Amino acid sequence: KQEVTQIPAALSVPEGENLVLNCSFTDSAIYNLQWFRQDPGKGLTSLLLIQSSQREQTSGRLNASLDKSSGRSTLYIAASQPGDSATYLCAVRPVDYGQNFVFGPGTRLSVLP
């Protein structure tokens, strides 16, 4: 059964720092991996989707990489801003378990002004 973990559980950084969030999954047989942002009391906002054949995706200050064979993905945030404060979730779509995503528990990020 696919399991997804995220490290660290929480992270606090000063404004302007570059940072990396980590996501690990146990089964490399996936269709894709998606990174989301969730603000308190809100739904999920899609950030980046990486297909299994891709190694990375970029959007603005965000860069997500995927190493399927080792079961790892990273989300790199450049020049962090207080507005980046949120919980970041990664989710994988396993090949063997239908079309549903398996989510990690999230990393709670605080960017201090």
Place this chain on the structure above:
Amino acid sequence: GAGVSQTPSNKVTEKGKYVELRCDPISGHTALYWYRQSLGQGPEFLIYFQGTGAADDSGLPNDRFFAVRPEGSVSTLKIQRTERGDSAVYLCASSFSGNNEQFFGPGTRLTVL
């Protein structure tokens, strides 16, 4: 708006009552998903629809939970004989097809007293 919408945004009910939660997906999206999110955790998959049919309902916790999508658009998640443990945020997502990027609604916060 063009996003996924969910109603109501908040629902408070008493133990043993019946509730219905509604999801309006993005127009043209054939795939629709229901998830449940407890405090401090990532969303857990409940059920996935492709068109009108439930392609995967393996995440429904028991037979008190049921979902329909009769015309392949709006979906309703139905919970019978609610229990306090059903309290959570119920999230809906849609995608153009099964392997595409998922877009989430704002969720319905269900509180069972």
